[in-house]
Amino acid sequence: MRAPSAWSVAVRLPDGRITARRDQLARLSERRRVARIPLLRGIFVLGESLSLGFKALGWSAMKAAEEEEEQITRGQIGWTMALAFVFFAGFFIVIPALAAGAVADESGLVFNVVEGLIRLGLFVGYIWAIGRSAEIARVFEYHGAEHMSIHAFEAGEPLSVESVSRFPPEHPRCGTSFLLIVVLGSIVVFTFLGIPDNIVILVGSRLVGIPVIAGLAYEVLRWSGTRPDGALARILAAPGIWLQKLTTSQPDESQIEVAITGLLVALDDVQTGDVVARGGVPAVAMAVRDEVIEGRP
Numbered sequence: 001m002r003a004p005s006a007w008s009v010a011v012r013l014p015d016g017r018i019t020a021r022r023d024q025l026a027r028l029s030e031r032r033r034v035a036r037i038p039l040l041r042g043i044f045v046l047g048e049s050l051s052l053g054f055k056a057l058g059w060s061a062m063k064a065a066e067e068e069e070e071q072i073t074r075g076q077i078g079w080t081m082a083l084a085f086v087f088f089a090g091f092f093i094v095i096p097a098l099a100a101g102a103v104a105d106e107s108g109l110v111f112n113v114v115e116g117l118i119r120l121g122l123f124v125g126y127i128w129a130i131g132r133s134a135e136i137a138r139v140f141e142y143h144g145a146e147h148m149s150i151h152a153f154e155a156g157e158p159l160s161v162e163s164v165s166r167f168p169p170e171h172p173r174c175g176t177s178f179l180l181i182v183v184l185g186s187i188v189v190f191t192f193l194g195i196p197d198n199i200v201i202l203v204g205s206r207l208v209g210i211p212v213i214a215g216l217a218y219e220v221l222r223w224s225g226t227r228p229d230g231a232l233a234r235i236l237a238a239p240g241i242w243l244q245k246l247t248t249s250q251p252d253e254s255q256i257e258v259a260i261t262g263l264l265v266a267l268d269d270v271q272t273g274d275v276v277a278r279g280g281v282p283a284v285a286m287a288v289r290d291e292v293i294e295g296r297p
Contacts, residue, residue, distance in 0.1 A: 001150075002266065003268070007052055008020055008023070008265035008292075009060060010265060013064070020289070022266065022293070038219055040215060042214055054081055089207065094203060096118040096119040097115055100112070101195070108191070108194035111194075112195075115190070116184075116186055116190065116191075117187070119187075120184065128246055131246055131247070140246075140247055141251040144169025144248035144249050145169070146262070147170060148167040148251070149259040150171060151171060159275050159278065159281050159285075160279070160280025160282070161253050163280060164260060165256060169244070171244075172237035176243050177241070177243070181221065182217050186210060257285065261285040264285050
């Protein structure tokens with residue numbers, strides 16, 4: 001969970017207990033002047049989101065390993081992330097390019113459109129495929145619980161399990177929507193670049209170009225976010241909401257409880273006081289927050 005001044009992650013341990021961590025994190029624009037510059041700020045936001053995601057995954061993995069009396073080193077986590085990056089480059093950049101090159105002849109337009117459509121198909125297909133595993137299906141349930149708790153918080157409703165359960169698991173500001181817009185935007189932007197001379201230039205241009213496209217996508221989403229009821233905002237949100245039918249699922253009550261805990265831990269004292277005043281907050285969520293704020297393990 002990312003709040004204005006902190007980020008948090010909550011997990012349920014194998015023994016059934018919930019634990020969480022909280023780290024102070026001021027707005028990116030307050031820490032880096034360059035992050036206030038349009039287009040560049042989107043790249044910084046993407047980088048920070050990936051960094052926080054890796055930290056959260058690494059911490060949760062280590063908590064699980066502690067309970068199972070295993071050891072996961074930072075080196076192992078680093079190698080895992082490196083392999084994930086190599087897989088990304090091979091699966092979502094090299095394969096679409098090679099497939100497009102086989103059918104495009106000399107047409108740069110055909111090459112880039114086919115490449116983009118294949119990348120989009122691989123992206124959606126990959127998400128669908130991993131969702132067939134029980135482990136990732138459970139992750140998608142937690143993803144839905146996260147969105148539902150945020151919906152309840154933003155609507156001013158109680159953060160009780162019952163109240164949160166009434167909201168949909170899809171959310172228009174999900175990172176899934178952002179990624180989908182980047183994939184679709186790449187089809188348009190790369191069309192103007194023609195066919196790269198060799199595979200090195202192709203991979204390099206995509207690795208450099210995708211962050212630039214992310215910067216453009218961020219500005220569009222940021223602008224539309226100031227007009228949430230506008231037509232553009234609804235159009236931009238629609239593909240992401242459709243894709244979230246794959247990346248989110250209806251969670252059970254225990255998962256919603258973890259999501260509420262994570263949200264409470266991220267909030268500051270004033271926001272937490274407002275949430276508590278609404279009533280219905282699970283006692284375990286408040287207990288975990290108190291432990292984290294007081295610095296107890």
